[in-house]
Amino acid sequence: MSNIQALDKTYVANTYARFPVELVSGKGSLLTGADGRQYIDLGSGIAVNGFGAADDVWLKAVTDQLGKIPHTSNLYYTEPCAKLAEMLCARTGMKKVFFGNSGAEANECAIKVARKYSAEKKGPGCYTIVTLKNSFHGRTLATLSATGQDHYHELYQPLVPGFEHIAPGDAEALAAIDAKTPVAGVMIECVQGEGGVVPLEAGFAQALADYAREHDIPLIVDEVQTGNGRSGALYAYMNFGIKPDIVSTAKGLGGGLPIGACLLGEKVKDVLGPGDHGSTFGGNPAVCAGAISILSRIDEALLKGVRERSQYIFDQLTGAPGVERVSGMGLMIGVKTVKPAREVVAKCIENGVLCLTAKDRVRLLPALNIPMDLLEKAVQVLKEACVSHLGTGSC
Numbered sequence: 001m002s003n004i005q006a007l008d009k010t011y012v013a014n015t016y017a018r019f020p021v022e023l024v025s026g027k028g029s030l031l032t033g034a035d036g037r038q039y040i041d042l043g044s045g046i047a048v049n050g051f052g053a054a055d056d057v058w059l060k061a062v063t064d065q066l067g068k069i070p071h072t073s074n075l076y077y078t079e080p081c082a083k084l085a086e087m088l089c090a091r092t093g094m095k096k097v098f099f100g101n102s103g104a105e106a107n108e109c110a111i112k113v114a115r116k117y118s119a120e121k122k123g124p125g126c127y128t129i130v131t132l133k134n135s136f137h138g139r140t141l142a143t144l145s146a147t148g149q150d151h152y153h154e155l156y157q158p159l160v161p162g163f164e165h166i167a168p169g170d171a172e173a174l175a176a177i178d179a180k181t182p183v184a185g186v187m188i189e190c191v192q193g194e195g196g197v198v199p200l201e202a203g204f205a206q207a208l209a210d211y212a213r214e215h216d217i218p219l220i221v222d223e224v225q226t227g228n229g230r231s232g233a234l235y236a237y238m239n240f241g242i243k244p245d246i247v248s249t250a251k252g253l254g255g256g257l258p259i260g261a262c263l264l265g266e267k268v269k270d271v272l273g274p275g276d277h278g279s280t281f282g283g284n285p286a287v288c289a290g291a292i293s294i295l296s297r298i299d300e301a302l303l304k305g306v307r308e309r310s311q312y313i314f315d316q317l318t319g320a321p322g323v324e325r326v327s328g329m330g331l332m333i334g335v336k337t338v339k340p341a342r343e344v345v346a347k348c349i350e351n352g353v354l355c356l357t358a359k360d361r362v363r364l365l366p367a368l369n370i371p372m373d374l375l376e377k378a379v380q381v382l383k384e385a386c387v388s389h390l391g392t393g394s395c
């Protein structure tokens with residue numbers, strides 16, 4: 001084990017099962033390890049580096065802004081923050097944006113807005129947020145409570161009260177909960193990412209959206225992972241023909257720097273007032289300047305490329321030896337392999353390809369613009385890893 005890996009194991013809190021790779025540099029979809037090895041990156045820092053590592057346009061936008069003024073606090077106005085909010089609204093039809101620094105914070109804001117809206121409209125007993133089983137919404141206590149996977153909850157009781165989880169596909173369960181305790185918000189991922197890259201059935205998403213609209217319940221779509229081009233549309237809800245009242249997003253929006261955004265639609269745009277919510281770093285000008293450079297390049301041509309790359313991966317992997325099932329949408333793909341996913345990923349690393357896992361699946365989240373020749377090479381390595389036997393000594 002290298003010095004750095006040993007140092008990290010000693011001093012960094014032991015919350016991550018890291019792969020045995022130390023990365024020192026990267027450009028686009030090619031990353032370089034401390035030992036000089038090159039890797040083709042199919043993970044993008046978990047759907048963050050949408051245009052790959054150290055993308056030139058993003059880098060210039062960020063460094064230019066760093067040289068002007070990198071941080072101001074939210075006591076003052078800055079151009080990148082205002083312009084990014086305008087762009088997000090123009091592209092989605094939403095009306096206002098709250099900026100934080102992570103997906104969990106974007107979801108915290110969404111939950112607070114839904115609760116305040118519903119408490120004011122329907123009374124203080126209306127606070128229950130309904131989310132889906134197998135969902136993932138973050139790791140703060142409220143977003144952990146929203147997350148519909150028991151194993152994340154076990155040692156953190158008591159959780160934040162007022163969260164109920166229904167099974168994907170069971171739209172009637174929402175009405176049943178609402179009949180007992182009035183529902184303040186419904187929160188869904190259109191494709192459950194951490195849950196194994198599982199898209200919702202369109203009819204189910206539609207049924208939830210219809211119920212929410214008819215009963216004046218804010219519909220929150222968590223686009224932290226699915227958003228910003230990842231699904232082949234700008235936001236995944238656009239593939240489902242539903243119209244959320246609140247959209248939370250993060251990961252890919254920042255292009256490599258921390259950002260979270262909570263987009264507020266017509267219904268809830270005026271719910272938050274001064275003092276209701278805040279974040280010291282939220283809307284940071286350098287981060288927002290980078291995000292503008294990302295968002296402005298997620299156009300129809302890029303999205304078409306995402307869908308074509310997606311089709312290529314589905315075609316290559318569906319029915320391939322050692323592959324049981326391929327799921328997902330756009331460049332957010334889960335691969336159920338015969339071998340344990342972790343072993344397949346370890347084999348890929350041995351052969352110079354970085355991919356991720358989600359539950360029992362191998363998860364692919366390549367850069368939206370990954371060059372086809374790199375993608376072809378990497379998919380070949382993955383296909384071989386699905387059938388080959390593991391060498392010794394890997395993780």
Ligand SMILES: *Cc1c(COP(=O)(O)O)cnc(C)c1O
Pocket residue numbers: 101102103104105107136137138139189193194222223224225226250251
């Ligand atoms: C990653 C993720 C989050 C949490 O984002 P952080 O930036 O890690 O706080 C929330 N929701 C979904 C769907 C995610 O994929």
